[in-house]
């Protein structure tokens with residue numbers, strides 16, 4: 001039985017990533033609006049657009065605090081953010097929706113998503129994903145590390161220094177592997193299950209591109225930040 005040991009450096013890395021993950025949350029005024037505004041497909045879509053915009057801002061701040069990220073080539077930093085944004089956002093919203101928040105925020109967010117004019121073909125896989133994330137009962141540090149690993153995916157479009165990103169991602173994968181062994185001793189396949197979620201995220205990424213197109217076709221408005229991060233005109 002291999003003795004799994006988390007080194008001092010790895011413990012510092014986990015702390016840095018977890019602090020950044022917890023420090024960057026969606027502002028209260030945005031979440032409060034979710035509980036107050038009335039329900040209509042237009043209003044729901046408008047609120048979800050605000051939440052999405054806020055999630056992108058939170059994601060950018062979190063990413064800047066990933067140890068080593070700012071040492072990457074500047075253009076690669078942008079390519080990684082644009083390429084991973086929606087996957088990191090699916091993870092973040094899955095984590096929010098799978099926690100039963102005291103404020104009833106989770107139920108309201110779910111209700112607004114269901115009634116935001118999104119077509120069933122996207123709704124089903126999205127909620128299946130939220131459920132599958134909830135069933136994993138990830139700890140905060142596992143969630144933060146899984147999001148970090150998603151962001152540091154080397155094969156995103158336009159990434160030039162593939163190896164530099166791969167090296168950074170491997171550092172995070174090693175830490176997450178050890179954490180899973182130590183925190184889920186009864187589930188030897190737990191780490192593999194977490195990585196399996198990343199594959200599901202890629203499928204959702206494709207659905208999201210189609211969702212954007214269909215929203216655009218139905219003349220839904222996005223914010224400048226959402227247009228920029230997802231290259232929408």
Ligand SMILES: Cc1cccc(C)c1Nc1c(-c2c(F)cccc2F)nc2cccc(C)n12
Nearest residue numbers: 045048049051052055089090093113208222226
């Ligand atoms: C905030 C939110 C939470 C859960 C589901 C959805 C549909 C949203 N909202 C959007 C998402 C999005 C996201 F923010 C996180 C996860 C998956 C996503 F589809 N992407 C976009 C892009 C343009 C406009 C909106 C309203 N939008």
